[in-house]
Amino acid sequence: MSGGAAGIPKPLPSSGPKSLREMPHPLATSSSEEMGPALTPSPDLLLPRSVADKDLSLPNGTPVDTSSPASSSSLLNRLQLDDDLDGEAKDLFVTVDDPKKHVCTMETYITYRVTTKTTRAEFDLPEYSVRRRYQDFDWLRNKLEESQPTHLIPPLPEKFVVKGVVDRFSEEFVETRRKALDKFLKRITDHPVLSFNEHFNVFLTAKDLNAYKKQGMALLSKMGESVKYVTGGYKLRSRPLEFAAIGEYLDTFSLKLGTIDRIAQRIIKEQLEYLVELREYGPIYSTWGGLEVELSEPLEGVSACIGNCCTALEELSEDMTDDFLPVLREYMLYSESMKNVLKKRDQVQAEYEAKLEAVALKKEDRPKVPTDVEKCQDRVECFNADLKADMERWQNNKRQDFRQLLMGMADKNIQYYEKVCDVVALAGVKVVNCSPRWWLFFKKCLCHFTVKNLKILIL
Amino acid sequence: MEERGNKRGGSETPLGRGARPAGRSGGDFSEESRAGSHHHPDTPPCPERAGPRGAPRPVPCGRARCACRSGLSACAQRGAEPLIAMESAEAEASESRPEEDGAVPAGDLPLPEQPAATMEDCLAKKMEITVSEAEKRTGRNAMNMQETYTAYLIETRAVESQNEGQCSPVDSLWRRYSEFELLRNYLLVTYPHIVVPPLPEKRADFVWHKLSADNMDPDFVERRRIGLENFLLRVASHPVLCQDKIFYSFLTQEGGWKEMVNETGFQLKADSRLKALNATFRVKNPDKRFTELKHYSDELQSVISHLLRVRARVADRLYGVYKVHGNYGRVFSEWSAIEKEMGDGLQSAGHHMDVYAASIDDILEEEEHYADQLKEYLFYAEALRAVCRKHELMQYDLEMAAQDLTSKKQQCEELATGTVRTFSLKGMTSKLFGQETPEQREAKIKVLEEQIQEGEEQLKSKNLEGRDFVKSAWADIERFKEQKNHDLKEALISYAVMQISMCKKGIQVWTNAKECFSKM
Numbered sequence: 001m002s003g004g005a006a007g008i009p010k011p012l013p014s015s016g017p018k019s020l021r022e023m024p025h026p027l028a029t030s031s032s033e034e035m036g037p038a039l040t041p042s043p044d045l046l047l048p049r050s051v052a053d054k055d056l057s058l059p060n061g062t063p064v065d066t067s068s069p070a071s072s073s074s075l076l077n078r079l080q081l082d083d084d085l086d087g088e089a090k091d092l093f094v095t096v097d098d099p100k101k102h103v104c105t106m107e108t109y110i111t112y113r114v115t116t117k118t119t120r121a122e123f124d125l126p127e128y129s130v131r132r133r134y135q136d137f138d139w140l141r142n143k144l145e146e147s148q149p150t151h152l153i154p155p156l157p158e159k160f161v162v163k164g165v166v167d168r169f170s171e172e173f174v175e176t177r178r179k180a181l182d183k184f185l186k187r188i189t190d191h192p193v194l195s196f197n198e199h200f201n202v203f204l205t206a207k208d209l210n211a212y213k214k215q216g217m218a219l220l221s222k223m224g225e226s227v228k229y230v231t232g233g234y235k236l237r238s239r240p241l242e243f244a245a246i247g248e249y250l251d252t253f254s255l256k257l258g259t260i261d262r263i264a265q266r267i268i269k270e271q272l273e274y275l276v277e278l279r280e281y282g283p284i285y286s287t288w289g290g291l292e293v294e295l296s297e298p299l300e301g302v303s304a305c306i307g308n309c310c311t312a313l314e315e316l317s318e319d320m321t322d323d324f325l326p327v328l329r330e331y332m333l334y335s336e337s338m339k340n341v342l343k344k345r346d347q348v349q350a351e352y353e354a355k356l357e358a359v360a361l362k363k364e365d366r367p368k369v370p371t372d373v374e375k376c377q378d379r380v381e382c383f384n385a386d387l388k389a390d391m392e393r394w395q396n397n398k399r400q401d402f403r404q405l406l407m408g409m410a411d412k413n414i415q416y417y418e419k420v421c422d423v424v425a426l427a428g429v430k431v432v433n434c435s436p437r438w439w440l441f442f443k444k445c446l447c448h449f450t451v452k453n454l455k456i457l458i459l
Numbered sequence: 460m461e462e463r464g465n466k467r468g469g470s471e472t473p474l475g476r477g478a479r480p481a482g483r484s485g486g487d488f489s490e491e492s493r494a495g496s497h498h499h500p501d502t503p504p505c506p507e508r509a510g511p512r513g514a515p516r517p518v519p520c521g522r523a524r525c526a527c528r529s530g531l532s533a534c535a536q537r538g539a540e541p542l543i544a545m546e547s548a549e550a551e552a553s554e555s556r557p558e559e560d561g562a563v564p565a566g567d568l569p570l571p572e573q574p575a576a577t578m579e580d581c582l583a584k585k586m587e588i589t590v591s592e593a594e595k596r597t598g599r600n601a602m603n604m605q606e607t608y609t610a611y612l613i614e615t616r617a618v619e620s621q622n623e624g625q626c627s628p629v630d631s632l633w634r635r636y637s638e639f640e641l642l643r644n645y646l647l648v649t650y651p652h653i654v655v656p657p658l659p660e661k662r663a664d665f666v667w668h669k670l671s672a673d674n675m676d677p678d679f680v681e682r683r684r685i686g687l688e689n690f691l692l693r694v695a696s697h698p699v700l701c702q703d704k705i706f707y708s709f710l711t712q713e714g715g716w717k718e719m720v721n722e723t724g725f726q727l728k729a730d731s732r733l734k735a736l737n738a739t740f741r742v743k744n745p746d747k748r749f750t751e752l753k754h755y756s757d758e759l760q761s762v763i764s765h766l767l768r769v770r771a772r773v774a775d776r777l778y779g780v781y782k783v784h785g786n787y788g789r790v791f792s793e794w795s796a797i798e799k800e801m802g803d804g805l806q807s808a809g810h811h812m813d814v815y816a817a818s819i820d821d822i823l824e825e826e827e828h829y830a831d832q833l834k835e836y837l838f839y840a841e842a843l844r845a846v847c848r849k850h851e852l853m854q855y856d857l858e859m860a861a862q863d864l865t866s867k868k869q870q871c872e873e874l875a876t877g878t879v880r881t882f883s884l885k886g887m888t889s890k891l892f893g894q895e896t897p898e899q900r901e902a903k904i905k906v907l908e909e910q911i912q913e914g915e916e917q918l919k920s921k922n923l924e925g926r927d928f929v930k931s932a933w934a935d936i937e938r939f940k941e942q943k944n945h946d947l948k949e950a951l952i953s954y955a956v957m958q959i960s961m962c963k964k965g966i967q968v969w970t971n972a973k974e975c976f977s978k979m
Contacts, residue, residue: 249797252794252797253794253797256790256793256794256797259786259790260787260790260794263783263786263787263790266783266786267780267783267784270776270779270780270783271780273776273779274773274776274777274779274780276776277769277772277773277775277776278773280769281766281769281770281773284762284765284766284769285766287762288759288762288763288766291755291758291759291762294944295944295947295948298948298951299951302951302954302955399800399801399979402801402979403801403804403976403977403979406808406972406976406979407973407976407977410969410970410972410973410976411973413965413969414965414966414969414970414973416965417962417963417965417966417969418962418966420958420962421959421962421963421966424955424958424959424962425955425959427955428952428955428956428959431948431951431952431955432948432952438948438952441949441952442952442955442956446956446959
């Protein structure tokens with residue numbers, strides 16, 4: 001046991017009989033108060049014995065690069081690739097919330113609060129709370145792309161509002177953006193490599209991000225530095241099958257998403273036009289009711305009913321606009337950036353192949369391949385490995401995201417119809433109004449259905 | 460409009476309906492106590508005859524094909540109360556108005572009642588009437604040019620008593636729409652105090668884009684067929700109209716009917732439009748109730764037209780919403796082709812989106828029935844107006860006759876006493892050219908006195924006519940009001956049920972889709 005404190009040493013988590021689950025939860029207040037730096041669980045204790053071995057490989061078969069600055073202490077974290085692990089096993093939590101408007105002389109902008117809770121050694125404190133604006137997120141993304149070019153970086157919500165008339169400061173817009181930024185950070189948090197990125201750390205923790213930005217410190221990972229290439233001008237002979245497949249997949253995928261986006265927009269448009277007509281339709285019944293005596297109440301009831309249907313429809317359209325469309329757009333952006341990474345990979349491979357060929361052409365009997373070429377080979381292999389791992393993770397996440405998205409869409413529609421059902425049943429009640437015979441008729445008509453709340457209405 | 464309380468004599472009489480066309484709906488009391496059914500107020504229509512999609516269709520009960528055959532006798536067919544019973548109730552309702560000299564206020568004289576059919580006597584009870592088929596025909600019109608038209612098959616059969624269960628033979632004949640029009644025009648002229656049931660529209664109106672405005676379109680023809688049947692049933696269950704011979708012949712006599720109608724000379728009896736318009740503007744003391752009724756029918760017409768127009772647009776838009784969802788089906792299918800685990804879920808969800816998009820066709824077709832029910836009352840408003848116009852015409856006629864009588868009496872008096880009270884050409888000429896001889900004056904007075912005598916008798920009979928008309932018209936209007944309230948309530952309930960049915964379908968489809976998504 002290292003880092004012991006005076007007094008009765010608390011049972012520090014060890015990798016022995018106790019599992020990570022028994023670690024005090026990062027969000028538990030007691031731990032953050034009581035645990036000072038001295039009591040931070042020692043890195044060594046988190047390691048299973050075997051980590052010391054060099055040829056450890058991650059569960060999905062990717063060889064582990066243990067030489068990265070992210071120390072082997074975080075290796076265990078890396079083992080937690082699966083998003084399905086429940087929250088307790090994660091040790092980094094990030095949230096984006098509390099948008100606030102700032103009015104300055106030069107400009108007006110929105111900042112968001114970024115809250116971090118963690119037990120990782122890379123962080124000095126267990127908790128952070130900073131304010132960031134969109135620019136900062138954009139900067140972070142660029143830095144990540146630079147420093148981790150072999151990985152798929154999650155997309156940001158669109159920078160500019162293309163549609164022209166959208167209000168940058170409207171509640172809906174800000175909320176949509178907040179959700180997307182939150183998603184962005186969470187995706188990074190869940191990534192075993194990206195979450196340990198220096199820039200990410202600074203983004204989460206620095207009080208004055210601008211100062212850091214100006215320093216231009218680029219702590220590149222070894223991989224990053226080595227893959228600091230330019231548009232090589234090397235031509236790739238052929239993409240390996242699996243990457244070609246990924247490329248094709250992404251092409252078709254983004255095409256289909258684009259179509260779905262257009263369809264969804266069209267539906268929303270049609271719904272709004274339907275709403276316009278309904279808004280005129282309802283009040284006519286009211287006018288009619290004014291002419292009648294016995295039918296006055298029933299007609300008023302119909303009018304009110306239609307009004308309620310309008311409200312329900314409005315909510316449905318809003319939900320689709322605010323929750324459905326942005327996710328589609330996100331994934332389309334994601335696909336685009338992924339295709340770029342694929343291209344970079346192609347570049348790296350092309351360079352390697354070119355150099356290899358150059359060596360072969362020299363026809364000198366060299367006993368071994370020059371280190372230069374060897375490095376290229378390394379690069380290619382690492383790139384391929386990282387990319388494959390990320391693709392698999394991406395596929396998994398995509399599947400869950402879309403599952404959730406589409407189920408959500410179905411849910412919203414179901415809720416809409418249920419609302420309308422209730423509202424119409426209520427109007428029907430108004431029409432039959434106290435007349436037992438009409439009641440009977442109405443009930444008989446409805447006997448084919450089970451209206452959820454009709455029983456309540458029937459009293 | 461003021462709803463009058465029901466003060467009919469003796470037996471408990473139903474509140475909720477007027478003369479319901481027997482077939483319009485009814486027959487659910489075949490299950491319930493038939494004995495009691497006559498006395499129940501507010502008899503709603505038959506929910507048993509739910510259409511294929513669960514919403515009750517206004518399927519006429521008298522159809523030969525209708526399963527609910529026992530319906531007619533037990534049917535919610537409540538004829539209007541016989542006019543005889545109304546005598547006592549009517550007296551108080553009439554107001555006293557300032558009268559022209561000689562015009563006697565209504566309600567003071569006993570009214571000769573025209574015998575009307577009781578509930579049991581209505582033709583609809585004795586005879587099953589259906590318009591069962593429609594057929595395209597070509598023929599030559601009056602100008603010997605070829606034309607295409609649709610002919611409708613009217614089938615009639617005498618109703619058998621429940622016990623015998625024998626089938627009497629079905630009579631049938633073909634009629635085209637113009638003959639229906641002729642019949643209705645005849646009824647309008649012959650029974651001006653009755654709110655004559657309207658015909659379905661001649662041309663498709665208030666259509667939304669998918670519905671054809673073509674008269675030959677099969678859907679339009681079908682809806683018209685139902686409308687024509689409805690018309691016949693309404694006439695057949697009207698206590699007064701059902702007794703008309705021309706109507707009976709229309710149903711039963713194939714050849715020579717047109718000649719028969721024209722022989723009645725009803726066209727001559729028809730009031731000219733100009734005359735009616737003139738009367739509307741110039742009448743001084745119409746019955747206030749009719750003025751209010753006219754105002755009501757104008758507003759009703761306006762509001763229902765507006766409603767139908769917007770409803771058509773609503774239908775259009777809803778169609779669009781549903782159909783666009785169909786595109787999801789195709790794109791999900793295409794997408795599923797590149798996915799592994801997600802593929803199946805996407806594919807089957809896409810299928811449900813196709814189902815969703817296709818469901819709107821049936822939904823909107825069903826809604827057309829609701830629109831048709833509203834349209835009927837839109838046209839009924841016109842019939843109401845016609846009755847009001849007739850009253851104004853008669854009242855104006857009366858006022859003119861009274862005025863004429865007054866002026867003749869005055870003339871007579873002037874001649875008799877020699878005083879000239881009012882300026883007249885006669886007076887001037889006699890001043891200028893000398894007085895008439897006493898003999899001449901005597902002769903004139905005699906003529907005038909005869910005319911006055913005639914005039915007074917005429918005025919009396921016109922008064923009687925006028926009051927008769929008001930009485931019987933108002934009775935039918937009350938019957939109509941009850942019918943309208945009942946029918947519209949039924950229409951609104953059916954509409955509500957249709958909407959709920961649509962929602963249920965929507966919930967079903969999206970629940971299925973959700974399940975598919977969950978398996979992704």
